[in-house]
Amino acid sequence: MLPIDWIILAGTLIFIVVYGVWKTRGSKNVQDYIRGGNEARWWTVGLSVMATQASAITFLSTPGQAFHDGMGFVQFYFGLPIAMIIICMVFIPIYYRLEVYTAYEYLESRFDLKTRTLTAFLFLIQRGLAAGITIFAPAIILSAVLGWDLTTLNIIIGVLVTIYTVSGGTKAVNVTQKQQMAVIFSGMIIALILIIQYLPEEISFTKALEIAGASGKLDIIDFSFNLDNRYTFWSGLIGGTFLALSYFGTDQSQVQRYLSGKSVRQSQLGLIFNGLLKVPMQFFILLVGVMVFVFYQFNHSPLNFNPAATNAVSQSALAPEYEQLQRNLDRIQDQKQEMSIKYANAGNFSDGDRDSFKAEMLQLNEAEILARRQATELIASANSTVETNDKDYVFIHFILNNLPRGLIGLLLAVILSAAMSSTASELNALASTTMIDLYKRNTGEKTQEHYVRMSKWFTLAWGLIAIAVASIADLFDNLIQLVNIIGSIFYGNVLGIFLLAFFIKYVKSNAVFIAALITQSIILAIYFLTELPYLWLNLVGCLLVIGIAVLLQTFIPTITSKPETNE
Known part of the structure:
Protein backbone atom coordinates (compact mmCIF):
# COMPACT_ATOMS: atom_id res chain seq x y z
CA MET A 1 0.00 0.00 0.00
CA LEU A 2 1.17 3.50 -0.86
CA PRO A 3 0.77 6.60 1.35
CA ILE A 4 -2.37 7.65 -0.54
CA ASP A 5 -4.04 4.33 0.44
CA TRP A 6 -3.12 4.85 4.09
CA ILE A 7 -4.46 8.42 4.00
CA ILE A 8 -7.81 7.35 2.53
CA LEU A 9 -8.14 4.36 4.86
CA ALA A 10 -7.15 6.18 8.05
CA GLY A 11 -9.06 9.34 7.12
CA THR A 12 -12.30 7.42 6.53
CA LEU A 13 -12.12 5.46 9.78
CA ILE A 14 -11.06 8.42 11.94
CA PHE A 15 -13.83 10.55 10.47
CA ILE A 16 -16.46 7.92 11.33
CA VAL A 17 -15.23 7.57 14.93
CA VAL A 18 -14.89 11.32 15.55
CA TYR A 19 -18.20 12.10 13.83
CA GLY A 20 -20.01 9.46 15.91
CA VAL A 21 -18.60 10.80 19.18
CA TRP A 22 -19.23 14.47 18.31
CA LYS A 23 -22.72 14.05 16.87
CA THR A 24 -24.11 12.06 19.80
CA ARG A 25 -22.35 13.47 22.82
CA GLY A 26 -24.35 14.17 25.96
CA SER A 27 -27.00 11.42 26.28
CA LYS A 28 -28.66 12.06 29.65
CA ASN A 29 -31.28 9.32 29.89
CA VAL A 30 -31.98 5.74 28.87
CA GLN A 31 -34.45 6.82 26.19
CA ASP A 32 -31.72 8.74 24.38
CA TYR A 33 -28.94 6.20 24.90
CA ILE A 34 -30.81 2.98 24.10
CA ARG A 35 -33.61 4.13 21.76
CA GLY A 36 -31.83 7.12 20.26
CA GLY A 37 -34.54 9.49 21.48
CA ASN A 38 -36.89 7.90 18.91
CA GLU A 39 -35.77 10.41 16.30
CA ALA A 40 -34.81 8.11 13.39
CA ARG A 41 -36.69 8.45 10.09
CA TRP A 42 -37.46 5.45 7.86
CA TRP A 43 -34.37 5.78 5.67
CA THR A 44 -32.12 5.91 8.73
CA VAL A 45 -33.89 2.86 10.18
CA GLY A 46 -33.60 0.97 6.89
CA LEU A 47 -29.92 1.75 6.35
CA SER A 48 -29.13 0.99 9.98
CA VAL A 49 -30.90 -2.39 9.79
CA MET A 50 -29.04 -3.19 6.57
CA ALA A 51 -25.66 -2.02 7.89
CA THR A 52 -26.09 -4.11 11.04
CA GLN A 53 -26.48 -7.27 8.97
CA ALA A 54 -23.93 -6.34 6.28
CA SER A 55 -20.74 -6.79 8.28
CA ALA A 56 -17.20 -7.03 6.94
CA ILE A 57 -17.89 -10.74 6.62
CA THR A 58 -20.39 -9.92 3.87
CA PHE A 59 -17.79 -8.10 1.79
CA LEU A 60 -15.00 -10.56 2.55
CA SER A 61 -16.77 -13.89 2.32
CA THR A 62 -19.59 -13.37 -0.16
CA PRO A 63 -17.40 -12.63 -3.22
CA GLY A 64 -15.22 -15.61 -2.29
CA GLN A 65 -18.33 -17.75 -1.92
CA ALA A 66 -19.42 -16.75 -5.44
CA PHE A 67 -15.89 -17.28 -6.83
CA HIS A 68 -15.86 -20.91 -5.67
CA ASP A 69 -19.54 -21.90 -5.66
CA GLY A 70 -21.42 -19.40 -7.82
CA MET A 71 -24.56 -17.35 -7.20
CA GLY A 72 -26.56 -20.05 -5.38
CA PHE A 73 -25.90 -18.44 -2.00
CA VAL A 74 -28.42 -15.70 -2.86
CA GLN A 75 -31.18 -18.27 -2.19
CA PHE A 76 -30.28 -17.88 1.49
CA TYR A 77 -32.08 -14.49 1.42
CA PHE A 78 -35.29 -15.52 -0.38
CA GLY A 79 -37.28 -15.66 2.85
CA LEU A 80 -36.23 -12.21 4.03
CA PRO A 81 -38.96 -10.11 2.32
CA ILE A 82 -41.64 -12.45 3.73
CA ALA A 83 -40.17 -12.07 7.21
CA MET A 84 -40.13 -8.26 6.88
CA ILE A 85 -43.87 -8.20 6.15
CA ILE A 86 -44.70 -10.45 9.12
CA ILE A 87 -42.52 -8.40 11.50
CA CYS A 88 -44.14 -5.15 10.32
CA MET A 89 -47.62 -6.57 10.87
CA VAL A 90 -47.07 -8.40 14.17
CA PHE A 91 -43.85 -7.62 16.01
CA ILE A 92 -43.44 -3.85 15.62
CA PRO A 93 -46.98 -2.85 16.77
CA ILE A 94 -46.64 -5.01 19.90
CA TYR A 95 -43.20 -3.65 20.80
CA TYR A 96 -44.34 -0.04 20.36
CA ARG A 97 -47.60 -0.55 22.25
CA LEU A 98 -45.72 -1.92 25.26
CA GLU A 99 -43.00 0.77 24.96
CA VAL A 100 -40.24 -1.77 25.55
CA TYR A 101 -36.52 -1.10 25.30
CA THR A 102 -35.68 -4.71 24.44
CA ALA A 103 -37.62 -7.50 22.76
CA TYR A 104 -37.30 -9.67 25.86
CA GLU A 105 -39.21 -7.28 28.13
CA TYR A 106 -42.39 -8.39 26.37
CA LEU A 107 -41.80 -12.02 27.38
CA GLU A 108 -42.04 -11.17 31.06
CA SER A 109 -45.40 -9.47 30.60
CA ARG A 110 -46.62 -12.53 28.66
CA PHE A 111 -44.88 -15.28 30.64
CA ASP A 112 -42.60 -14.56 33.59
CA LEU A 113 -39.16 -13.35 34.64
CA LYS A 114 -37.34 -16.66 34.17
CA THR A 115 -38.53 -16.99 30.54
CA ARG A 116 -37.45 -13.43 29.83
CA THR A 117 -34.06 -14.05 31.44
CA LEU A 118 -33.49 -17.34 29.59
CA THR A 119 -34.28 -15.79 26.20
CA ALA A 120 -32.06 -12.78 26.90
CA PHE A 121 -29.29 -15.15 27.97
CA LEU A 122 -29.57 -17.15 24.71
CA PHE A 123 -29.29 -13.89 22.78
CA LEU A 124 -26.24 -12.79 24.76
CA ILE A 125 -24.44 -16.08 24.04
CA GLN A 126 -24.98 -16.18 20.29
CA ARG A 127 -24.58 -12.44 19.64
CA GLY A 128 -21.52 -12.22 21.89
CA LEU A 129 -19.86 -14.92 19.78
CA ALA A 130 -20.97 -13.28 16.53
CA ALA A 131 -19.58 -9.90 17.64
CA GLY A 132 -16.17 -11.49 18.02
CA ILE A 133 -16.36 -12.92 14.50
CA THR A 134 -17.25 -9.52 13.02
CA ILE A 135 -14.10 -8.08 14.57
CA PHE A 136 -12.00 -11.06 13.49
CA ALA A 137 -13.00 -10.76 9.81
CA PRO A 138 -11.38 -7.39 9.06
CA ALA A 139 -8.39 -8.33 11.20
CA ILE A 140 -7.68 -11.05 8.63
CA ILE A 141 -7.52 -8.39 5.93
CA LEU A 142 -5.04 -6.13 7.66
CA SER A 143 -3.03 -9.15 8.73
CA ALA A 144 -2.68 -10.13 5.06
CA VAL A 145 -1.85 -6.54 4.07
CA LEU A 146 0.54 -5.60 6.87
CA GLY A 147 1.73 -8.91 8.24
CA TRP A 148 0.69 -7.79 11.72
CA ASP A 149 -0.30 -10.14 14.51
CA LEU A 150 -4.01 -10.99 14.43
CA THR A 151 -4.48 -10.46 18.15
CA THR A 152 -3.02 -6.94 17.93
CA LEU A 153 -5.35 -6.12 15.06
CA ASN A 154 -8.36 -7.51 16.90
CA ILE A 155 -7.59 -5.17 19.79
CA ILE A 156 -7.13 -2.11 17.53
CA ILE A 157 -10.36 -2.67 15.59
CA GLY A 158 -12.34 -3.56 18.72
CA VAL A 159 -11.16 -0.46 20.56
CA LEU A 160 -12.00 1.83 17.61
CA VAL A 161 -15.60 0.69 17.36
CA THR A 162 -16.08 0.58 21.14
CA ILE A 163 -15.06 4.26 21.51
CA TYR A 164 -18.00 5.82 19.69
CA THR A 165 -20.48 3.10 20.71
CA VAL A 166 -19.73 3.75 24.39
CA SER A 167 -19.94 7.49 23.82
CA GLY A 168 -23.23 7.80 21.96
CA GLY A 169 -25.17 4.54 22.26
CA THR A 170 -27.90 3.83 19.70
CA LYS A 171 -27.84 7.31 18.20
CA ALA A 172 -24.10 7.01 17.52
CA VAL A 173 -24.69 3.69 15.78
CA ASN A 174 -27.49 5.14 13.63
CA VAL A 175 -25.72 8.32 12.52
CA THR A 176 -22.44 6.60 11.65
CA GLN A 177 -24.09 3.78 9.72
CA LYS A 178 -25.40 6.18 7.07
CA GLN A 179 -21.85 7.31 6.31
CA GLN A 180 -20.61 3.73 6.42
CA MET A 181 -23.24 2.52 3.94
CA ALA A 182 -22.34 5.36 1.57
CA VAL A 183 -18.70 4.28 1.65
CA ILE A 184 -19.69 0.62 1.18
CA PHE A 185 -21.97 1.13 -1.83
CA SER A 186 -19.52 3.50 -3.52
CA GLY A 187 -16.59 1.14 -3.09
CA MET A 188 -18.39 -1.98 -4.36
CA ILE A 189 -19.78 -0.22 -7.44
CA ILE A 190 -16.30 1.08 -8.30
CA ALA A 191 -14.86 -2.41 -7.82
CA LEU A 192 -17.35 -3.96 -10.26
CA ILE A 193 -16.74 -1.27 -12.89
CA LEU A 194 -12.96 -1.77 -12.65
CA ILE A 195 -13.22 -5.58 -12.90
CA ILE A 196 -15.19 -5.26 -16.14
CA GLN A 197 -12.65 -2.76 -17.51
CA TYR A 198 -9.79 -5.13 -16.69
CA LEU A 199 -11.24 -7.89 -18.90
CA PRO A 200 -9.81 -8.33 -22.42
CA GLU A 201 -11.10 -5.78 -24.92
CA GLU A 202 -13.18 -8.32 -26.82
CA ILE A 203 -14.89 -9.54 -23.60
CA SER A 204 -17.92 -7.36 -22.88
CA PHE A 205 -19.99 -7.62 -19.71
CA THR A 206 -22.52 -9.79 -21.54
CA LYS A 207 -19.82 -12.15 -22.75
CA ALA A 208 -18.34 -12.26 -19.26
CA LEU A 209 -21.72 -13.44 -17.97
CA GLU A 210 -21.81 -16.11 -20.70
CA ILE A 211 -18.41 -17.40 -19.57
CA ALA A 212 -19.56 -17.44 -15.94
CA GLY A 213 -22.75 -19.22 -16.92
CA ALA A 214 -20.88 -21.87 -18.90
CA SER A 215 -18.79 -22.54 -15.78
CA GLY A 216 -21.91 -22.99 -13.64
CA LYS A 217 -21.42 -19.80 -11.64
CA LEU A 218 -24.82 -18.35 -12.58
CA ASP A 219 -26.87 -21.34 -11.42
CA ILE A 220 -29.02 -19.33 -9.01
CA ILE A 221 -32.09 -21.47 -8.32
CA ASP A 222 -32.00 -25.06 -7.08
CA PHE A 223 -35.49 -26.51 -6.64
CA SER A 224 -34.27 -29.86 -5.33
CA PHE A 225 -35.18 -31.19 -1.89
CA ASN A 226 -31.73 -32.73 -1.47
CA LEU A 227 -30.62 -32.05 2.11
CA ASP A 228 -27.01 -32.51 1.00
CA ASN A 229 -27.34 -29.17 -0.81
CA ARG A 230 -26.91 -26.41 1.77
CA TYR A 231 -28.54 -23.68 -0.33
CA THR A 232 -31.73 -24.48 -2.26
CA PHE A 233 -34.87 -22.53 -3.11
CA TRP A 234 -36.74 -24.37 -0.35
CA SER A 235 -34.09 -24.00 2.36
CA GLY A 236 -33.89 -20.29 1.55
CA LEU A 237 -37.63 -19.73 1.38
CA ILE A 238 -38.58 -21.81 4.43
CA GLY A 239 -35.44 -21.94 6.57
CA GLY A 240 -34.46 -18.43 5.47
CA THR A 241 -37.86 -17.04 6.46
CA PHE A 242 -37.58 -18.51 9.94
CA LEU A 243 -33.98 -17.30 10.28
CA ALA A 244 -34.94 -13.79 9.17
CA LEU A 245 -37.99 -13.78 11.46
CA SER A 246 -35.76 -14.77 14.36
CA TYR A 247 -32.98 -12.35 13.51
CA PHE A 248 -35.00 -9.26 12.66
CA GLY A 249 -37.90 -9.97 15.01
CA THR A 250 -36.19 -11.19 18.20
CA ASP A 251 -32.47 -10.33 17.97
CA GLN A 252 -31.93 -7.16 19.97
CA SER A 253 -29.17 -5.95 17.62
CA GLN A 254 -31.91 -5.53 14.97
CA VAL A 255 -34.90 -4.80 17.19
CA GLN A 256 -33.00 -1.88 18.71
CA ARG A 257 -32.47 -0.41 15.25
CA TYR A 258 -36.16 -0.07 14.43
CA LEU A 259 -37.26 0.69 18.00
CA SER A 260 -35.32 3.95 17.51
CA GLY A 261 -37.79 4.94 14.77
CA LYS A 262 -39.84 8.10 15.11
CA SER A 263 -43.09 6.13 14.94
CA VAL A 264 -44.53 2.70 14.16
CA ARG A 265 -44.93 3.74 10.52
CA GLN A 266 -41.35 4.98 10.22
CA SER A 267 -40.06 1.69 11.65
CA GLN A 268 -42.27 -0.34 9.32
CA LEU A 269 -41.18 1.65 6.27
CA GLY A 270 -37.56 1.17 7.28
CA LEU A 271 -37.95 -2.62 7.43
CA ILE A 272 -39.84 -2.73 4.11
CA PHE A 273 -37.03 -0.65 2.58
CA ASN A 274 -34.53 -3.20 3.88
CA GLY A 275 -36.63 -6.10 2.57
CA LEU A 276 -36.80 -4.60 -0.92
CA LEU A 277 -33.11 -3.72 -1.12
CA LYS A 278 -31.39 -6.58 0.73
CA VAL A 279 -31.78 -9.35 -1.87
CA PRO A 280 -30.62 -7.13 -4.77
CA MET A 281 -27.67 -5.97 -2.64
CA GLN A 282 -26.57 -9.54 -1.91
CA PHE A 283 -27.09 -10.45 -5.57
CA PHE A 284 -24.82 -7.54 -6.52
CA ILE A 285 -22.08 -8.56 -4.08
CA LEU A 286 -22.22 -12.15 -5.35
CA LEU A 287 -22.05 -10.80 -8.90
CA VAL A 288 -18.83 -8.98 -7.97
CA GLY A 289 -17.43 -12.35 -6.86
CA VAL A 290 -18.51 -13.98 -10.12
CA MET A 291 -16.81 -11.20 -12.09
CA VAL A 292 -13.64 -11.80 -10.06
CA PHE A 293 -13.91 -15.43 -11.20
CA VAL A 294 -14.19 -14.28 -14.84
CA PHE A 295 -11.22 -11.95 -14.33
CA TYR A 296 -9.10 -14.91 -13.27
CA GLN A 297 -10.08 -16.78 -16.43
CA PHE A 298 -7.78 -14.31 -18.19
CA ASN A 299 -5.19 -13.78 -15.46
CA HIS A 300 -3.10 -16.15 -13.39
CA SER A 301 -4.11 -16.75 -9.79
CA PRO A 302 -2.33 -18.48 -6.90
CA LEU A 303 -3.09 -22.04 -5.90
CA ASN A 304 -4.23 -20.71 -2.54
CA PHE A 305 -5.32 -17.10 -1.95
CA ASN A 306 -4.23 -17.12 1.70
CA PRO A 307 -0.68 -15.68 1.70
CA ALA A 308 0.11 -17.33 5.04
CA ALA A 309 -0.67 -20.75 3.55
CA THR A 310 1.50 -20.08 0.51
CA ASN A 311 4.39 -18.91 2.70
CA ALA A 312 4.10 -21.97 4.93
CA ASN A 389 -9.56 -22.53 3.37
CA ASP A 390 -9.06 -19.45 1.21
CA LYS A 391 -12.61 -18.31 0.37
CA ASP A 392 -12.30 -15.27 2.60
CA TYR A 393 -9.05 -14.20 0.91
CA VAL A 394 -10.18 -14.21 -2.74
CA PHE A 395 -11.58 -10.69 -2.89
CA ILE A 396 -8.85 -9.10 -0.79
CA HIS A 397 -6.22 -10.75 -3.03
CA PHE A 398 -7.86 -9.19 -6.07
CA ILE A 399 -8.02 -5.77 -4.36
CA LEU A 400 -4.39 -5.73 -3.28
CA ASN A 401 -2.95 -7.03 -6.53
CA ASN A 402 -5.08 -5.34 -9.18
CA LEU A 403 -6.78 -2.13 -8.06
CA PRO A 404 -5.16 1.29 -8.63
CA ARG A 405 -3.42 2.96 -5.71
CA GLY A 406 -5.87 4.98 -3.70
CA LEU A 407 -8.74 2.66 -4.49
CA ILE A 408 -7.04 -0.03 -2.42
CA GLY A 409 -7.44 2.24 0.59
CA LEU A 410 -11.08 2.88 -0.34
CA LEU A 411 -11.96 -0.83 -0.63
CA LEU A 412 -10.23 -1.58 2.67
CA ALA A 413 -12.23 1.28 4.18
CA VAL A 414 -15.39 -0.36 2.76
CA ILE A 415 -14.67 -3.62 4.57
CA LEU A 416 -13.60 -1.97 7.81
CA SER A 417 -16.61 0.38 7.75
CA ALA A 418 -18.87 -2.63 7.42
CA ALA A 419 -17.11 -4.27 10.34
CA MET A 420 -17.48 -1.21 12.52
CA SER A 421 -21.16 -0.68 11.69
CA SER A 422 -22.14 -4.28 12.43
CA THR A 423 -20.00 -4.59 15.55
CA ALA A 424 -21.29 -1.27 16.92
CA SER A 425 -24.89 -2.50 16.60
CA GLU A 426 -24.01 -5.75 18.32
CA LEU A 427 -22.18 -4.14 21.23
CA ASN A 428 -24.99 -1.62 21.62
CA ALA A 429 -27.61 -4.40 21.74
CA LEU A 430 -25.57 -6.62 24.06
CA ALA A 431 -25.14 -3.76 26.50
CA SER A 432 -28.83 -2.78 26.32
CA THR A 433 -30.00 -6.33 26.97
CA THR A 434 -27.57 -6.74 29.85
CA MET A 435 -28.61 -3.45 31.40
CA ILE A 436 -32.39 -3.65 30.86
CA ASP A 437 -33.11 -7.38 31.16
CA LEU A 438 -30.54 -8.41 33.74
CA TYR A 439 -29.22 -5.41 35.70
CA LYS A 440 -32.15 -2.97 35.85
CA ARG A 441 -34.76 -5.71 36.27
CA ASN A 442 -32.94 -7.27 39.23
CA THR A 443 -31.77 -4.17 41.13
CA GLY A 444 -33.55 -1.39 42.92
CA GLU A 445 -34.69 1.79 41.18
CA LYS A 446 -31.78 4.06 40.21
CA THR A 447 -31.41 7.42 38.50
CA GLN A 448 -31.36 7.84 34.71
CA GLU A 449 -27.76 9.01 34.89
CA HIS A 450 -26.86 5.78 36.72
CA TYR A 451 -28.45 3.61 34.05
CA VAL A 452 -26.74 5.51 31.24
CA ARG A 453 -23.41 5.13 33.04
CA MET A 454 -23.97 1.40 33.54
CA SER A 455 -24.96 1.01 29.87
CA LYS A 456 -21.61 2.52 28.90
CA TRP A 457 -19.76 0.18 31.24
CA PHE A 458 -21.63 -2.81 29.84
CA THR A 459 -20.79 -1.66 26.30
CA LEU A 460 -17.14 -1.50 27.23
CA ALA A 461 -17.30 -4.95 28.86
CA TRP A 462 -18.91 -6.53 25.78
CA GLY A 463 -16.34 -4.82 23.60
CA LEU A 464 -13.60 -6.54 25.59
CA ILE A 465 -15.42 -9.89 25.40
CA ALA A 466 -15.80 -9.52 21.61
CA ILE A 467 -12.10 -8.79 21.28
CA ALA A 468 -11.32 -11.90 23.32
CA VAL A 469 -13.59 -14.06 21.13
CA ALA A 470 -12.00 -12.59 18.00
CA SER A 471 -8.56 -13.49 19.30
CA ILE A 472 -9.43 -17.19 19.46
CA ALA A 473 -11.64 -17.33 16.34
CA ASP A 474 -10.97 -19.59 13.38
CA LEU A 475 -11.95 -19.39 9.73
CA PHE A 476 -14.11 -22.51 10.08
CA ASP A 477 -15.53 -23.20 6.58
CA ASN A 478 -16.42 -19.65 5.62
CA LEU A 479 -16.91 -16.66 7.90
CA ILE A 480 -20.34 -15.67 6.60
CA GLN A 481 -21.50 -19.25 7.10
CA LEU A 482 -20.02 -19.39 10.60
CA VAL A 483 -22.02 -16.36 11.76
CA ASN A 484 -25.22 -17.77 10.27
CA ILE A 485 -24.57 -21.18 11.83
CA ILE A 486 -24.12 -19.62 15.28
CA GLY A 487 -27.40 -17.77 14.83
CA SER A 488 -29.28 -20.79 13.50
CA ILE A 489 -28.37 -22.87 16.55
CA PHE A 490 -30.23 -20.41 18.81
CA TYR A 491 -32.66 -18.43 16.64
CA GLY A 492 -35.32 -21.09 16.00
CA ASN A 493 -35.79 -21.71 19.72
CA VAL A 494 -36.09 -17.99 20.49
CA LEU A 495 -38.51 -17.39 17.60
CA GLY A 496 -40.70 -20.26 18.80
CA ILE A 497 -40.91 -18.68 22.25
CA PHE A 498 -42.08 -15.39 20.72
CA LEU A 499 -44.63 -17.11 18.46
CA LEU A 500 -46.04 -18.93 21.50
CA ALA A 501 -46.28 -15.58 23.27
CA PHE A 502 -48.04 -13.92 20.32
CA PHE A 503 -50.46 -16.60 19.15
CA ILE A 504 -50.93 -19.51 21.60
CA LYS A 505 -52.30 -17.83 24.67
CA TYR A 506 -53.24 -20.91 26.70
CA VAL A 507 -49.60 -22.06 26.95
CA LYS A 508 -48.14 -20.81 30.25
CA SER A 509 -44.66 -19.84 31.34
CA ASN A 510 -43.44 -23.07 32.98
CA ALA A 511 -44.30 -25.14 29.89
CA VAL A 512 -42.46 -22.64 27.64
CA PHE A 513 -39.42 -22.49 29.90
CA ILE A 514 -39.01 -26.29 30.10
CA ALA A 515 -39.68 -26.64 26.35
CA ALA A 516 -37.01 -24.05 25.56
CA LEU A 517 -34.38 -25.89 27.62
CA ILE A 518 -35.24 -29.23 25.98
CA THR A 519 -35.28 -27.70 22.49
CA GLN A 520 -31.89 -26.04 22.86
CA SER A 521 -30.35 -29.35 23.93
CA ILE A 522 -31.91 -31.16 20.95
CA ILE A 523 -30.77 -28.51 18.45
CA LEU A 524 -27.19 -28.68 19.73
CA ALA A 525 -27.30 -32.48 19.38
CA ILE A 526 -28.71 -32.24 15.84
CA TYR A 527 -26.01 -29.79 14.78
CA PHE A 528 -23.07 -31.74 16.20
CA LEU A 529 -24.33 -35.27 15.49
CA THR A 530 -26.12 -35.00 12.11
CA GLU A 531 -25.52 -33.53 8.65
CA LEU A 532 -28.71 -31.46 8.53
CA PRO A 533 -27.98 -28.13 6.72
CA TYR A 534 -27.92 -25.35 9.28
CA LEU A 535 -30.72 -23.28 7.70
CA TRP A 536 -33.20 -26.02 8.63
CA LEU A 537 -32.20 -25.70 12.32
CA ASN A 538 -34.28 -22.49 12.44
CA LEU A 539 -37.44 -24.30 11.37
CA VAL A 540 -36.76 -27.38 13.49
CA GLY A 541 -36.00 -25.33 16.61
CA CYS A 542 -39.10 -23.19 16.19
CA LEU A 543 -41.44 -26.15 15.66
CA LEU A 544 -39.83 -28.14 18.48
CA VAL A 545 -40.26 -25.52 21.19
CA ILE A 546 -43.85 -24.84 20.10
CA GLY A 547 -44.72 -28.54 19.94
CA ILE A 548 -43.08 -29.47 23.24
CA ALA A 549 -44.65 -26.51 25.06
CA VAL A 550 -48.12 -27.34 23.74
CA LEU A 551 -47.72 -31.02 24.70
CA LEU A 552 -46.50 -30.15 28.19
CA GLN A 553 -49.35 -27.70 28.72
CA THR A 554 -51.95 -30.16 27.40
CA PHE A 555 -50.90 -33.45 28.94
CA ILE A 556 -49.15 -32.30 32.13
CA PRO A 557 -51.38 -29.43 33.30
CA THR A 558 -49.92 -29.64 36.80
CA ILE A 559 -46.81 -28.01 35.35
CA THR A 560 -48.64 -24.70 35.65
CA SER A 561 -50.27 -25.33 39.00
CA LYS A 562 -48.16 -22.59 40.56
CA PRO A 563 -49.92 -19.21 40.21
CA GLU A 564 -48.37 -16.91 37.60
CA THR A 565 -48.44 -13.30 38.57
CA ASN A 566 -47.26 -11.77 35.31
CA GLU A 567 -50.28 -12.55 33.15
Missing part, protein backbone atom coordinates in the same frame (compact mmCIF):
# COMPACT_ATOMS: atom_id res chain seq x y z
CA VAL A 313 4.47 -24.47 2.10
CA SER A 314 7.05 -22.36 0.22
CA GLN A 315 9.35 -22.49 3.23
CA SER A 316 9.04 -26.24 3.66
CA ALA A 317 10.62 -29.28 2.01
CA LEU A 318 7.47 -29.53 -0.14
CA ALA A 319 8.23 -26.24 -1.89
CA PRO A 320 9.44 -27.84 -5.21
CA GLU A 321 6.30 -29.96 -5.43
CA TYR A 322 4.12 -26.93 -4.72
CA GLU A 323 5.94 -24.87 -7.35
CA GLN A 324 5.33 -27.62 -9.91
CA LEU A 325 1.63 -27.55 -9.05
CA GLN A 326 1.61 -23.78 -9.56
CA ARG A 327 3.22 -24.19 -13.00
CA ASN A 328 0.56 -26.78 -13.85
CA LEU A 329 -2.14 -24.35 -12.74
CA ASP A 330 -0.60 -21.60 -14.89
CA ARG A 331 -0.77 -23.88 -17.94
CA ILE A 332 -4.38 -24.77 -17.17
CA GLN A 333 -5.23 -21.09 -16.85
CA ASP A 334 -3.53 -20.28 -20.16
CA GLN A 335 -5.73 -22.92 -21.79
CA LYS A 336 -8.81 -21.56 -19.99
CA GLN A 337 -8.07 -18.08 -21.30
CA GLU A 338 -7.93 -19.36 -24.86
CA MET A 339 -11.06 -21.45 -24.47
CA SER A 340 -12.98 -18.64 -22.72
CA ILE A 341 -12.30 -16.28 -25.63
CA LYS A 342 -13.42 -18.97 -28.10
CA TYR A 343 -16.60 -19.57 -26.15
CA ALA A 344 -17.34 -15.86 -25.85
CA ASN A 345 -17.03 -15.53 -29.63
CA ALA A 346 -18.91 -18.78 -30.27
CA GLY A 347 -21.56 -16.89 -32.22
CA ASN A 348 -19.21 -17.25 -35.16
CA PHE A 349 -19.23 -21.04 -34.82
CA SER A 350 -21.82 -23.79 -35.02
CA ASP A 351 -23.83 -24.96 -32.01
CA GLY A 352 -21.73 -28.10 -31.95
CA ASP A 353 -18.54 -26.08 -31.67
CA ARG A 354 -20.08 -23.97 -28.90
CA ASP A 355 -21.00 -27.09 -26.93
CA SER A 356 -17.51 -28.46 -27.49
CA PHE A 357 -15.92 -25.27 -26.16
CA LYS A 358 -18.17 -25.39 -23.09
CA ALA A 359 -17.27 -29.03 -22.42
CA GLU A 360 -13.56 -28.20 -22.63
CA MET A 361 -14.03 -25.23 -20.28
CA LEU A 362 -15.73 -27.49 -17.73
CA GLN A 363 -12.91 -30.05 -18.02
CA LEU A 364 -10.35 -27.31 -17.43
CA ASN A 365 -12.35 -26.08 -14.43
CA GLU A 366 -12.26 -29.59 -12.98
CA ALA A 367 -8.51 -29.75 -13.59
CA GLU A 368 -8.08 -26.43 -11.76
CA ILE A 369 -10.19 -27.63 -8.83
CA LEU A 370 -8.08 -30.79 -8.62
CA ALA A 371 -4.85 -28.74 -8.63
CA ARG A 372 -6.17 -26.52 -5.82
CA ARG A 373 -7.23 -29.58 -3.83
CA GLN A 374 -3.74 -31.09 -4.21
CA ALA A 375 -2.25 -27.76 -3.12
CA THR A 376 -4.44 -27.79 -0.02
CA GLU A 377 -3.14 -31.23 0.88
CA LEU A 378 0.47 -30.08 0.45
CA ILE A 379 -0.12 -27.02 2.63
CA ALA A 380 -1.70 -29.16 5.35
CA SER A 381 1.27 -31.54 5.19
CA ALA A 382 3.73 -28.66 5.42
CA ASN A 383 1.96 -26.98 8.35
CA SER A 384 -1.13 -28.50 9.92
CA THR A 385 -1.93 -25.29 11.86
CA VAL A 386 -2.14 -22.90 8.90
CA GLU A 387 -5.57 -22.12 7.43
CA THR A 388 -6.02 -23.81 4.03
